[in-house]
Amino acid sequence: MQSLFKTRLTVGIAAMVAPCSAFAATAEALLPRNLSPWGMFVSADIVVKAVMIGLAIASLVTWTVWLAKTIELNRKSALARRRMRTLESNIAIADASGQTGGANDAVARLIQSTAIEAELSGGIHDDGLPERVALRLERVEAAMSRQIARGTGVLATIGATAPFVGLFGTVWGIMNSFIGISESQTTSLAVVAPGIAEALLATALGLVAAIPAVVIYNQLVRGIANYRALLGDASAQLLLLVSRQRDVRDFRLARAAE
Template identity: 40%
Template sequence: METEVANVALAGAADMSPWALFMQADIVVKAVMIGLLFASIWSWAIIIERARRLKVIGKQTEAFENRFWKANSFEDIREAPGKAEHPATKVFAAAMSEWRRSTAGGKYDRVGLRTRLGGVMGVAIAREIDTLSDRLNILATIGSVSPFVGLFGTVWGIMRSFTSIAATQNTTLAVVAPGIAEALFATAMGLFAAIPAVIGYNRLLYGIGRVEGRLHNFAEEFQGELSRELETMAPKA
């Protein structure tokens, strides 16, 4: 009898692989595991896409700033097709558009023009940062909710294990272990989805903050250059 119990226990231990735990799980626990797996894939897709985008933006911004400060005039700055769609050029384009509209008639208010230039660049920066931050709320949600979803699967699996124990009147490890293992596997899945999402959220938030600071610095310096340009221009009567 003891040998038979040992054989059953060994057979149960052999089926403790993740796939076996998933296949033996209750339909509710399976749904939890599948949902957490998709959440993990989704978070990794967002992390990789945003990380690559921030890296490209950093390189494009550095190249644009180098070209900007070497240019003889603002009108000489041009971006090649396909390279103008990054935050620094959009901030520059917004400021130049306001500059041209305000100075086109020859009459302008220097103080008002400075205020408008600062305003349009601030709006352009806010719009770009909002676009970059678009999916961070998804990472925050996955990072905060996934452990609780995994815990729900664990509680449900343990309840099912206790129900099996009550039905079979058998408390041996061979009976208890599979249900407990699949329940704890749901918690592991929750942590598997949550930890990368939280780390990715914090790292991307830091990267976006650096982009925002760099854009604000560029806007301040550019506005200073435009202010000096205004001092050399005499409005027409």
């Protein structure tokens, strides 16, 4: 009788331990090797992986645009300031045009545009000349502003869309996690946590891509605004030079293009 009781007790303990062992094995099988960012990326669904790769590329584009536009803005702003110092020395437009030569920077093009209008006017310094010069300068300023702003629109796009792309990856990953819960028929946190962590990594990458893009975009917008102000100052200085040369009867603009 006692041996029969011991046998039944052993069988009961084994029956209780077996489901626990099976569940532990299932949980162990569903867990990734590690929960580092790289480990979660490797274990993620193909759609979530694609989202993460896209966000990484967007982040790389953001920093590339920042480096390229910062160098461009600094170089062009420094050159514009040097040209402005030359114009502020009350130099004749013809001499300024000769110094710029074949240069293609913004202030040089403003000077050359002024000289071209003077040549087309035949050296006649009538009341309409400043207005015609101002119209030409406005067109050059607009063209140079579009040129310096080229490439910044992608930063605004990344800053606006990256969080939503990351959220899409998170939603997709959580959907897969719920599917895994249904298939494993368990709600253990050990089974659910890895899939949710992988999904949330997509949102984190979306924020990593979006936040620098917004900050860099605002920084570049301020730099471009300062550059446009420099071009506006150069245009105003050119109009002043036209007016001064007209007043002293030393109108030499017609020889600027020779």
